[in-house]
Amino acid sequence: MFGQDKILHFILGFMIATIIGVLVGSSSFGGLTEIGAGAAKEAWDAVGHGTAEEADFVATGLGAVLGTLVVEKVIKDNGGYDWWLVDPFKYENLIK
Numbered sequence: 001m002f003g004q005d006k007i008l009h010f011i012l013g014f015m016i017a018t019i020i021g022v023l024v025g026s027s028s029f030g031g032l033t034e035i036g037a038g039a040a041k042e043a044w045d046a047v048g049h050g051t052a053e054e055a056d057f058v059a060t061g062l063g064a065v066l067g068t069l070v071v072e073k074v075i076k077d078n079g080g081y082d083w084w085l086v087d088p089f090k091y092e093n094l095i096k
Contacts, residue, residue: 005056006055006056006059007059009038009056009059009060009063010059010060010062010063011063012060012063013034013038013059013060013061013062013063013064013066013067014063014064014066014067014070015063015067016030016033016034016037016064016067017030017031017033017034017063017064017065017066017067017068017071018030018067018070018071020033020034021067021068021071022071022074025075027068027069027071027072027075028068030064030067030068030071031064031065031067031068031071034060034063034064034067035060035061035064037060038056038057038060038061038064039057041056041060042054042056042057
């Protein structure tokens with residue numbers, strides 16, 4: 001049922017949603033960005049640059065959902081949406 005192509009779509013959807021979500025500090029932004037990118041890729045395929053498949057979009061979307069959930073868990077476990085930011089002008093942040 002799931003070929004290598006669908007697994008790659010899932011993995012890429014997960015990776016992009018996770019990376020963007022962590023870098024931006026917003027799980028929903030990462031997930032929505034990847035779902036948009038997946039839709040754009042399938043639209044590109046549909047206009048003659050490949051083979052557009054609904055299953056590819058679904059696999060990408062499922063990966064993005066999992067990535068969103070992982071980022072949300074990481075953010076919550078680390079004290080909020082700015083857990084990875086360090087303000088260099090606040091000395092107390094540097095000595096934790």
